[in-house]
């Protein structure tokens with residue numbers, strides 16, 4: 001017999017304490033604007049705000065908006081759940097098993113900037129607003145020249161934020177105390193500075209007044225920060241059982257490891273605004289983010305980006321399967337210890353300790369970290385997370401890091417794709433089809449390149465050379481790196 005449909009998570013399923021938190025979130029002043037409804041912010045930032053609220057340390061609420069027009073349905077679904085969702089935190093913490101599920105209630109509203117642009121802009125007139133937090137992936141933080149039309153929604157995040165800040169400036173007549181704290185969580189070095197530069201560029205493009213530019217510069221703080229937590233989203237394989245246990249369905253069910261770390265470049269006065277440390281969270285206000293950033297992005301994210309195309313092509317679906325495959329695990333470990341760590345100007349013992357923790361986290365038996373999720377926007381990820389290691393290794397040793405180059409070949413092969421009605425797709429070595437998610441221009445480039453190879457217009461070596469020569473992808477012409485085109489071609493041939 002088909003099982004009885006269960007209700008969607010909503011406040012009627014909450015116990016008395018949860019319901020009090022829910023009601024207070026709905027009625028508390030909106031102090032935070034969140035750009036991004038994705039898994040990460042919900043498993044990290046929103047959980048932190050919820051933790052503070054539970055302890056009575058924070059009395060603000062969050063309005064969430066989706067970064068892209070395509071997110072409209074997700075936002076509508078979130079509204080149907082009254083902004084509520086469940087976070088499942090599982091794994092080992094200091095050797096102890098942690099397993100906790102918690103309904104998070106921090107959202108007082110969900111606003112679609114594309115459907116209701118004027119409602120979105122009017123959020124800027126809220127005197128209580130203090131913080132704008134974002135996660136739009138590396139691609140979303142990029143500056144994209146955008147005309148300002150005034151009444152049309154802007155798709156570029158920095159452009160949208162500029163319009164938002166201009167509305168705030170105009171409404172409060174440039175009041176110094178109405179500046180905001182901007183906290184981008186995108187994994188880019190100097191993420192705060194990048195966002196600030198983007199806002200200032202749009203302001204210049206649009207000819208916005210000098211007084212506004214001065215207000216942005218002096219009364220808004222764009223903080224650089226580095227986030228670290230593995231958040232794996234909806235647990236497809238387990239969801240049905242969990243919903244049967246809980247008696248409700250939750251389209252926003254999210255999973256995360258217990259480990260969390262956030263280093264924010266800024267002074268501790270900001271801790272008053274966001275009392276995360278006071279709530280016992282592993283959040284640090286630091287003077288210099290650089291060492292934390294380099295260590296994490298090059299080792300943890302570098303390892304993810306390195307292993308993902310190799311694993312996907314071989315038919316794996318999750319990080320842990322790669323960790324359980326002796327050959328691939330050794331491959332990843334050798335790349336980290338032999339090619340990534342040796343070129344980092346950081347304490348070798350500390351690096352080793354960090355790398356060991358990262359391996360432990362990758363092996364977390366409760367975390368199903370999908371390779372296809374990590375694969376999203378892999379080209380820009382390679383550029384930021386692995387290419388610097390490749391180039392530094394060559395500069396330092398005069399040789400090429402063979403494992404990283406092999407992973408680059410797998411990445412180029414992973415992007416052997418074609419356009420279908422459902423988007424761009426590629427095929428694993430066993431023929432299984434997978435979707436590819438990246439910028440349209442990137443996918444178009446690879447689809448055209450590989451189709452020219454399929455029709456024998458260009459050789460496999462030329463696929464490699466054209467890829468390396470594409471400055472849009474890498475920021476530089478990689479055919480100039482001694483020996484790289486030859487080695488890439490050799491590894492590409494292994495996929496023939």
Ligand SMILES: NC(=O)c1ccc[n+]([C@@H]2O[C@H](COP(=O)([O-])OP(=O)(O)OC[C@H]3O[C@@H](n4cnc5c(N)ncnc54)[C@H](O)[C@@H]3O)[C@@H](O)[C@H]2O)c1
Pocket residue numbers: 036037038039040041066067068071135136137138139140141157185186187227228229230231232233
């Ligand atoms: N999931 C994690 O473990 C984790 C940990 C640390 C950092 N991050 C950061 O999170 C990002 C991935 O987010 P997620 O895990 O929440 O995935 P997700 O797919 O749930 O959410 C991605 C979000 O980014 C938006 N987005 C995607 N491409 C965009 C683009 N081109 N322009 C604007 N917005 C865009 C989506 O609309 C969505 O809101 C990473 O790029 C990284 O910066 C994730």
Ligand SMILES: O=P(O)(O)OC[C@@H](O)[C@@H](O)[C@H](O)[C@H](O)CO
Pocket residue numbers: 187227228229230231300301304305373374376
């Ligand atoms: O989140 P992404 O897509 O930028 O990168 C995939 C993973 O490398 C990333 O999510 C890590 O798990 C995370 O950065 C750990 O803090």
